[in-house]
Amino acid sequence: MAKSLKANSIRSATRRWFWLFLGPVVAAFIIGFVWPFIQGIYLSFCNFRITADAEFVGIDNYGRALSDPAFQYSFWYTALTAIVSLVIINVLAFTVAYLLTKKIRGANLFRTVFFMPNLIGGIVLGYIWSMIFDGILSAYNTSILLDTTLGFWGLIIVMCWQQIGYMMIIYIAGLQAVPADMLEAAEIDGATSMQTLFKVTIPNVMPSITICVFLSLTNGFKLFDQNLALTGGQPYIIQPDGSTINTTQMLALTIYNTFYTSSTASRGTAQAMAVIFFVLVAGLGLAQLAYTRKREVQQ
Amino acid sequence: MSTKLTRRAFLGATGLASLSLAACGGQPSSSSGDSGEQTASGKGSVYWLNFKPEIDETLQSLAKSYTDQKGVPVKVVTAASGTYDQTLTSEMDKSEPPTLFVIGNQAAVKTWGDYAIDLSGTKIDEECNTDDFNLYDADGKLVSQGYCYECFGIIANPDLITKAGHDVNQITDFDTLKTVVEDIHSRAGDLGFDGFAPADMDDSNSWIYTGHLANLDYYYESRDAGGWKETPATITGQYLPNYKNLYDLIINNSTVAPNTLATGGHDPQTTFIDGKTAFMLQGSWSYPDVSAKVADAQMIPYYGGVEGEQNAGLNSGTENCWAVNNKVSEDDQNATMDFMVWLVTDPDASKQMVAQLGTMPFTNSQPGDNTFLNDAEELNSADKYTMTWDFNYQPNVDEYRKALVSALNQYDSDPSDANWSSFQTAFVEGWAKNYQAVNG
Numbered sequence A: 001m002a003k004s005l006k007a008n009s010i011r012s013a014t015r016r017w018f019w020l021f022l023g024p025v026v027a028a029f030i031i032g033f034v035w036p037f038i039q040g041i042y043l044s045f046c047n048f049r050i051t052a053d054a055e056f057v058g059i060d061n062y063g064r065a066l067s068d069p070a071f072q073y074s075f076w077y078t079a080l081t082a083i084v085s086l087v088i089i090n091v092l093a094f095t096v097a098y099l100l101t102k103k104i105r106g107a108n109l110f111r112t113v114f115f116m117p118n119l120i121g122g123i124v125l126g127y128i129w130s131m132i133f134d135g136i137l138s139a140y141n142t143s144i145l146l147d148t149t150l151g152f153w154g155l156i157i158v159m160c161w162q163q164i165g166y167m168m169i170i171y172i173a174g175l176q177a178v179p180a181d182m183l184e185a186a187e188i189d190g191a192t193s194m195q196t197l198f199k200v201t202i203p204n205v206m207p208s209i210t211i212c213v214f215l216s217l218t219n220g221f222k223l224f225d226q227n228l229a230l231t232g233g234q235p236y237i238i239q240p241d242g243s244t245i246n247t248t249q250m251l252a253l254t255i256y257n258t259f260y261t262s263s264t265a266s267r268g269t270a271q272a273m274a275v276i277f278f279v280l281v282a283g284l285g286l287a288q289l290a291y292t293r294k295r296e297v298q299q
Numbered sequence B: 001m002s003t004k005l006t007r008r009a010f011l012g013a014t015g016l017a018s019l020s021l022a023a024c025g026g027q028p029s030s031s032s033g034d035s036g037e038q039t040a041s042g043k044g045s046v047y048w049l050n051f052k053p054e055i056d057e058t059l060q061s062l063a064k065s066y067t068d069q070k071g072v073p074v075k076v077v078t079a080a081s082g083t084y085d086q087t088l089t090s091e092m093d094k095s096e097p098p099t100l101f102v103i104g105n106q107a108a109v110k111t112w113g114d115y116a117i118d119l120s121g122t123k124i125d126e127e128c129n130t131d132d133f134n135l136y137d138a139d140g141k142l143v144s145q146g147y148c149y150e151c152f153g154i155i156a157n158p159d160l161i162t163k164a165g166h167d168v169n170q171i172t173d174f175d176t177l178k179t180v181v182e183d184i185h186s187r188a189g190d191l192g193f194d195g196f197a198p199a200d201m202d203d204s205n206s207w208i209y210t211g212h213l214a215n216l217d218y219y220y221e222s223r224d225a226g227g228w229k230e231t232p233a234t235i236t237g238q239y240l241p242n243y244k245n246l247y248d249l250i251i252n253n254s255t256v257a258p259n260t261l262a263t264g265g266h267d268p269q270t271t272f273i274d275g276k277t278a279f280m281l282q283g284s285w286s287y288p289d290v291s292a293k294v295a296d297a298q299m300i301p302y303y304g305g306v307e308g309e310q311n312a313g314l315n316s317g318t319e320n321c322w323a324v325n326n327k328v329s330e331d332d333q334n335a336t337m338d339f340m341v342w343l344v345t346d347p348d349a350s351k352q353m354v355a356q357l358g359t360m361p362f363t364n365s366q367p368g369d370n371t372f373l374n375d376a377e378e379l380n381s382a383d384k385y386t387m388t389w390d391f392n393y394q395p396n397v398d399e400y401r402k403a404l405v406s407a408l409n410q411y412d413s414d415p416s417d418a419n420w421s422s423f424q425t426a427f428v429e430g431w432a433k434n435y436q437a438v439n440g
Helices: A002-043 A060-067 A069-100 A107-119 A122-140 A148-176 A180-188 A193-204 A206-222 A225-230 A251-259 A266-293 B003-013 B017-026 B053-070 B084-092 B106-115 B123-127 B158-163 B174-186 B207-213 B215-224 B240-252 B268-273 B284-293 B330-345 B347-357 B371-381 B397-413 B417-439
Strands: A236-238 A244-246 B046-050 B074-078 B100-102 B142-146 B150-156 B194-196 B277-283 B298-300 B312-317 B321-324 B385-388
Touching (some): A060 A069, A069 A107, A069 A251, A107 A148, A122 A148, A148 A206, A148 A225, A180 A193, A236 B397, A251 A266, B053 B330, B106 B142, B174 B194, B174 B277, B207 B215, B207 B397, B215 B385, B240 B417, B277 B284, B284 B371, B330 B347, B371 B385, B397 B417
Parallel strands (some): B046 B074
Antiparallel strands (some): A236 A244, B150 B277
């Protein structure tokens, strides 16, 4: 009886004071995310130099954003980069995780070493890798800034180097959660190691695959720092009319460059691009989550 | 339609009216024209958003002196190198925006001209002794006023040139420059020094080629057109062959292979002051560092083979142009104006400013002791023509220059006619394209 009264009084106090605990988080979320997000959407319908002086212009910015050849080019370039990096990162991260969950000497050391690149910021990473690439490429009389293909693979290598370790940690957690009795049963039933991998292990780590694919897909689309530092969009193809195709420029960098173009409409146009970009990344991410979650098995 | 009304309408439409309270609280009130910190005495205050990190320390000390002397609060904030536009964008959005900021070229006039008062006839305008460095908008409003001027050209080490058997004073045009540079380069192994220390093509150095050296074309095109007053919609690139002459001379007679310029990592100024080259491209701002080791360093004009260039002077101009924010209160504008006048008239303050910035074009400023600027003055008084900074008219400057850098990188790697033609396209057609991008 006394216990029940005490529990009731705690519950009622929680009900009365929950806002005190929830409030700061909600306030921070509104101030730091919801309000800027809504204002960002509003600004995508405006011409502005500074946000306090915005003038509503309707959907003009969206028209300009969608018809901008640089935006279109960087969309397809970003999609290609994101898909290629997604596949390579996840295959390699899973492979490394799989090997490091076997009983090999120094596994913990390897895990730490593989994870460490993730602790370095994108800009620093981009500049360091540009020096490494150019150190090698100068022997062949070229540079990562001179060849689109080299720029593309340079970006992929940097993304892989940075993200494989992070994804590996998630895969290791998933692999360690695969029930030992299932693996033992498979072994007793005479399954080969490949059969065990594809029929038992992978279906059981689908939750990890879901999250890793989601992270690498969205990271690929959002990539900015490494792109800015490694190639800055170079090489450019100079068109006969003087316009340029910035052959290694991804979406986020295109938005940034558009924002700081000197025309009156550029900031609103960049804001419209950012909203389209958000819808795209959110839509792709959610679609992928829905697709891979269907393939998760209940243990 | 007013901004606030529209914002409310928008919020209402999205059903998020509850957030509007936070929105109103978070918005600067600058559009009402009465923002800005007021002092107790109602004198207003000064907030200078400075774009030169190297003078920050001096400005902080001057701000303190002014506050001590006059009791007017002065805040100086310096944007990190290369981020002035971003910093200005965010600072202008605050409830207490800068009262004094920099509008340094025509592109910036386009972007920020609406936020500047007309300086014509103001106290600072009366102090100014030349109109050469002032920037006007299309309506003739004096948007910003040059508060110092600088010069750039080819910095030469006369001792090394003498060692190589030449005389710096004999360099009077492209042909004489070419003879000296190519001779030094051909004997670099024996002499122990080379011709040029070329700047790299990375973001922190490429402006030497895409801004300063490009002026070799812009200046003469502008002169032929009677002097640009605003950004022309197109250019012809008539003097690009002269640009190519000098550019080729620099990259092919240097300490480094041209194809390594793309990624940077070289240090041309150190190379030059260590006596490893006889020439480099730089400006008057490098004088304190250069003169410390090469005491008699001399600055000579850009020679690219243009007819009559024997009469050329140095490239003189500035991007250091003050603008006063028209969105702040009248008290703040007046306080800012008084501060500007004090900086250029007070003997001690103007001495410190001149020591950092070179020469100031104000009647009552202290004279400077920068040899490179004195070279510019000397050439001026010898009836040579000053090459004005017409690169300040580059449209959509960042994007335009990035394309030039990319094209030059290709040319450095493979100096073929096709790659040079691509650079020409970026230079001429790129100008028109970027002009359209900015002006619609």
